[in-house]
Amino acid sequence: MSERRARLRIGFIPLCDAAALIVAADKGFAAAEGLDLDLVREVSWANVRDKLNIGLFDAAHLIAPMAIASSLGLGHVKVPIIAPFGLGVNGNAITVSPALYAAIAAVADGNIVDPRVSARALARVVAHRRARNEEPLTFGMTFPFSTHNYHLRFWMAAGGVDPDEDVRLVVLPPPYMVESLAGGHVDGFCVGAPWNSVAVDLGIGFILHFVCEILARAVEKVLAVRDRWARENPDLLARLVRAHDRAAAFVEDHTNLDEVAEILAAPNRVGVTPEVTRRTLAGHMKVAPDGTTRFDDRYLLVGRNGTSRPDSTQAAWLYAQIVRWGQAPLSAELLDAAKAVFRADLFDAALGAQGAKFAGEPCDGIGAFAGPPFDPNDVKAHLAAWEIKRSFPKSRS
Amino acid sequence: MDASLKIVIVDDSPLRTAILEDGLCESGYVNVVRIENTRDLLARIYSIDPDVILIALENPSRDVLEQMFQVSRAVKRPIAMFVDQTDAASIQASVDAGVSAYIVDGLKKERIKSILDLCISRFNAFSRLQTELEQTRSALAERKVIDRAKGILMTVKNLSEDAAYALLRRTAMNENRKIAEVAQSVITAAELFK
Numbered sequence: 054m055s056e057r058r059a060r061l062r063i064g065f066i067p068l069c070d071a072a073a074l075i076v077a078a079d080k081g082f083a084a085a086e087g088l089d090l091d092l093v094r095e096v097s098w099a100n101v102r103d104k105l106n107i108g109l110f111d112a113a114h115l116i117a118p119m120a121i122a123s124s125l126g127l128g129h130v131k132v133p134i135i136a137p138f139g140l141g142v143n144g145n146a147i148t149v150s151p152a153l154y155a156a157i158a159a160v161a162d163g164n165i166v167d168p169r170v171s172a173r174a175l176a177r178v179v180a181h182r183r184a185r186n187e188e189p190l191t192f193g194m195t196f197p198f199s200t201h202n203y204h205l206r207f208w209m210a211a212g213g214v215d216p217d218e219d220v221r222l223v224v225l226p227p228p229y230m231v232e233s234l235a236g237g238h239v240d241g242f243c244v245g246a247p248w249n250s251v252a253v254d255l256g257i258g259f260i261l262h263f264v265c266e267i268l269a270r271a272v273e274k275v276l277a278v279r280d281r282w283a284r285e286n287p288d289l290l291a292r293l294v295r296a297h298d299r300a301a302a303f304v305e306d307h308t309n310l311d312e313v314a315e316i317l318a319a320p321n322r323v324g325v326t327p328e329v330t331r332r333t334l335a336g337h338m339k340v341a342p343d344g345t346t347r348f349d350d351r352y353l354l355v356g357r358n359g360t361s362r363p364d365s366t367q368a369a370w371l372y373a374q375i376v377r378w379g380q381a382p383l384s385a386e387l388l389d390a391a392k393a394v395f396r397a398d399l400f401d402a403a404l405g406a407q408g409a410k411f412a413g414e415p416c417d418g419i420g421a422f423a424g425p426p427f428d429p430n431d432v433k434a435h436l437a438a439w440e441i442k443r444s445f446p447k448s449r450s
Numbered sequence: 451m452d453a454s455l456k457i458v459i460v461d462d463s464p465l466r467t468a469i470l471e472d473g474l475c476e477s478g479y480v481n482v483v484r485i486e487n488t489r490d491l492l493a494r495i496y497s498i499d500p501d502v503i504l505i506a507l508e509n510p511s512r513d514v515l516e517q518m519f520q521v522s523r524a525v526k527r528p529i530a531m532f533v534d535q536t537d538a539a540s541i542q543a544s545v546d547a548g549v550s551a552y553i554v555d556g557l558k559k560e561r562i563k564s565i566l567d568l569c570i571s572r573f574n575a576f577s578r579l580q581t582e583l584e585q586t587r588s589a590l591a592e593r594k595v596i597d598r599a600k601g602i603l604m605t606v607k608n609l610s611e612d613a614a615y616a617l618l619r620r621t622a623m624n625e626n627r628k629i630a631e632v633a634q635s636v637i638t639a640a641e642l643f644k
Contacts (some may be wrong), residue, residue, distance in 0.1 A: 097512040103550070107541055128516065196513050224511030224517040
């Protein structure tokens, strides 16, 4: 290879959806592109963001809405971040305590595997608690600008539960989710793998929903770099994207399942048993402490069906949630800026244009269980479809 | 300097917190509250109502603090991260030292610059201390291993202490290994032959 070898520092949070990044580094796909990846395991998304922003990291495994928030200057300094590669679609789950699971099941008017049924049932549980003057239910999520926050809100609001008025949503670091559920500090949470499985294995949680049951195609983590870094290092970026593309294909090849599960399980990577990472990759989830399993081949997509190609519709959907929950105003400029974070052009430049349509994918690119199809050019219509929403406070800049 | 500022330190290392608190006290900041256990972190911070929050980067609860940027009925005063966009060096220094600061929105940066600088230097002092401690610990452990190996050689080969040590050193040099490593091999071998 004529290109110069390069060393890149990349931050990540120990979660299964860092699979493409971890496999790119540990299985030689990056090395084949002349890249030596130093993966730095971090403890908080704020650390990942700050270290990426100031250039301590060249790239990072980042929750997709954080890349948008950073580029729009929401909640923090404005640093333009771009996503040239999608690390994962779906992969989150909503887990609740045995008590809340029983309460939801008891008042459900159908099968609670259906999120319409479970969300309506949650609204009844909330109403009962209020009538008895009990404390509101508390749910954990990972960050104010996180898919987990928006997935929880989207689900419960569709059933008539106001996520700000009727329940409490609190940020919890993923490694603290399980002990908070066990200790009764939260009644449920939305988080990525492996934490839902850990709660079920300990007998203290039931997986109520896979996020793919709420949204068929929900962008989760992206490979994020500073816009400026991308401009200054187009060749490095293309090599990084190619390494990720090959790694994602390796992850998606089910004959490699055991090997990938082992690679992810290493103590300096995700750091759980291979059996747990394997469940997530295969989509065969143990959902209840009694061992009941549920299968969904859309549980986590690492590049399959074109999911690693950045999709501006997904960026628009996330921006729509940011606006719906009062974190930013609605404007055409901000919508365009959000869409511009997801760089399909850089993906295509590295890998060649990929215009293929994939069968079985949602027509609007999102596939939400409730509401009208999503139109990425009409966020206003998306917001108009919902009664429960916030307005952006005018007093804040 | 502004002694009236109320400062919260979120760090689960009691030693580092003490070092920082000491420094703040010396500089006249007497209004310092430590939070070591991060359970119900937000509720506790709201009740303390601080002007400045200092948190170790290694603490996963940083993400919990980020929630304070959001509008919430519980917040009396909005909090912002201390980021001076014109001063990249100070952000770099604080991340390198492993600490981050959040301040009440509207506080002038001059009022907290000295706190942040002090925080950075104390965090750095702590990591120097920790490195020295590690080095001392491993030197001590190595000495114990070498002493045991010397004892074994003295008994088995009927050597004087000096001769036993010279043998270890010569072998280490010949094999291009550390004396402590050779000593460990001697101990392992002796255990196998028991």
